[in-house]
Amino acid sequence: MSASFSSAIQAAKDAAGEQHYPQGCLYVVATPIGNLADITLRALHVLGLVDCIACEDTRHTQQMLRAYGIDKAGAALLAVHQHNETEAAQTVIARLREGQRVAYVSDAGTPGVSDPGARLVAQVRAQGLRAIPLPGASSVVTAISVAGLVAAGEGHGGFVFRGFLSSKATERANEVVAIAAQPDAVVLLEAPHRLEALAKALAPLGARKVTVGRELTKQFEEVATVDASEFSAWLAADANRLRGEFALVIHPAAAAASTADDRVLSLLLEQLPLKSAVKLAADITGEPRNALYERALLLKQGSTSED
Known part of the structure; x- marks a missing residue:
């Protein structure tokens, strides 16, 4: 002992x-x-x-x-x-x-x-x-606990556990399509020898965040959050990142602004500077400020092109 x-x-x-x-x-x-x-x-x-x-x-x-x-x-x-x-x-x-x-x-x-x-x-x-x-x-709840989903304004903290995706490329690609349509966070597990293939499969998720928990609770524990599109590059930057056991959290996709939100933004942008309009729109609608800011930029670009 x-x-x-x-x-x-x-x-x-x-x-x-x-x-x-x-x-x-x-x-x-x-x-x-x-x-x-x-x-x-x-x-x-x-x-x-x-x-x-x-x-x-x-x-x-x-x-x-x-x-x-x-x-x-x-x-x-x-x-x-x-x-x-x-x-x-x-x-x-x-x-x-x-x-x-x-x-x-x-x-x-x-x-x-x-x-x-x-x-x-x-x-x-x-x-x-x-x-x-x-x-x-449990590696599942351990990874969720440090992903910071609610603090980042991403959904309500709910998640779906998917475990290991298929080792077959076509089936894995179809599973990623299903993840893309999932409104909640998704927790995956993966072995080190399959991690590069998983990173490539997740790349189409683009700016959707991925929290990677490597060797959780162990001496060389590492937790990092990257865009899905940058996951492969993050792995390639350090050979040690392919070692150990992995639990991954695919963050919820940023909520798209609704038509009503667009109407609020458009009215505010007619009277206020962009940042002020976004802040007030966030207070009114409860939507994440970052998502509204991106939408406001598109609305301004659209109005400029029409002029």
């Missing part, structure tokens, strides 16, 4: 040990996406308490458990991954019917969110058995 986690095990016992942990239940446990300190006290306690840990990769999970000082024999670990999830679920269900407590962990983050676990939970619940969530780290 790492000495830095010795006190955490005792804290987990003190904080969570008196709570009720029913038998015959599946405990869906979120684990860190990189930084081992991002484990919850309740997760530490439950991982030590359960009779069996179903996991995406037994070797990876065993290494994590040892880092925390949790001693589980190899027989207490059951491989449940994307290739055997449906079949292995029956073994988990059998253990639950025997009254065992079973935890499920993926390699990183919250199970069932792009990682295996969703089918397992569905089958457990279909049998009338209970699945108990232990919340924690």
Whole structure:
């Protein structure tokens, strides 16, 4: 066990040990996406308490458990991954019917969110058995939390999780078309060897912002926001930017000004300087000032050409 986690095990016992942990239940446990300190006290306690840990990769999970000082024999670990999830679920269900407590962990983050676990939970619940969530780290919400969507005046903060886009160019291009029509932010995940292809596929989104979260919570964490059209150039500027794991947030497209907004802008531009007209129009309509400014420039250009 790492000495830095010795006190955490005792804290987990003190904080969570008196709570009720029913038998015959599946405990869906979120684990860190990189930084081992991002484990919850309740997760530490439950991982030590359960009779069996179903996991995406037994070797990876065993290494994590040892880092925390949790001693589980190899027989207490059951491989449940994307290739055997449906079949292995029956073994988990059998253990639950025997009254065992079973935890499920993926390699990183919250199970069932792009990682295996969703089918397992569905089958457990279909049998009338209970699945108990232990919340924690998730690359999806971690990336959203630092994208600054609402602060930038981009939508209401809602988002759609798409995960990994297709590895096939034509299908990926069609998926990007769907993203372009999506009014909310879109969260993607991507592996380093496919990132350049993804950047090229997103280029048609033009000035739409992309927040790139690389190696989130890890030593070389990097978060940057670039235009979709500049994403490829940003990657090419530093070879290190193609290393690690990635979560990306495609920001909402800037809202187009409505006909009513154009009418307000036109009337104000007849009486006021451009900046003053835009400021007042933003106060009246509630639309983002940057979008109104661009629209005002077009309106002025149009009126000039007509003259």
